[in-house]
Amino acid sequence: MINNPIVNDFLEQIVGADDLKNIKAIIQALIDGIDTDEAIHEKTEIKLNTVRKLLYKLHDASIANYKRNKDPETQWFTYTWRFEKEEYVEEITKFYEHRLNERQSALDNLENNLYFVCCMEPEHFKGDYTESSEFEFYCPVCDYELEPYDAKKEKSLLKRRITIDKKNFKKFEEAVNE
Numbered sequence: 001m002i003n004n005p006i007v008n009d010f011l012e013q014i015v016g017a018d019d020l021k022n023i024k025a026i027i028q029a030l031i032d033g034i035d036t037d038e039a040i041h042e043k044t045e046i047k048l049n050t051v052r053k054l055l056y057k058l059h060d061a062s063i064a065n066y067k068r069n070k071d072p073e074t075q076w077f078t079y080t081w082r083f084e085k086e087e088y089v090e091e092i093t094k095f096y097e098h099r100l101n102e103r104q105s106a107l108d109n110l111e112n113n114l115y116f117v118c119c120m121e122p123e124h125f126k127g128d129y130t131e132s133s134e135f136e137f138y139c140p141v142c143d144y145e146l147e148p149y150d151a152k153k154e155k156s157l158l159k160r161r162i163t164i165d166k167k168n169f170k171k172f173e174e175a176v177n178e
């Protein structure tokens, strides 16, 4: 439920690439029922400050929640944390569906439209027929001609990514239902 490329991409959005390994260890600890920052710190050996920082990021993303209790002896507050599995699954599903839609519509655009690129440097310009005709089919950067864009590579890359994502999401769903 944690070790999945879609989950990685989703979590990376929340915490950045540097903390990806940490956030996964923390989520696993929460799943295992470890419920305080201190205990998570001891179990995972992640710095206490980092544990706290990441717990609050999970909280902001609705994936973790805490309860505040006052210790009757010391009068200090303690926080017990809980993993919100439903929200976690829901957020990852949303992330996956959004990405799938974007890639599918990019693919549809490539299937249904003819694009043109600068014949010298494709980075200069890429546009559909209407956009290209506005420049009379000359590159707005270097004035060389535009030529039809060969979308074969980009289309097969998108198709491959869509297929891989679908497969990985299926794995994620299976893991969730285990």
Ligand SMILES: [Zn+2]
Residues within 6 Å of the ligand: 118, 119, 120, 121, 124, 125, 139, 140, 141, 142, 143, 144
């Ligand atoms: Zn150009």
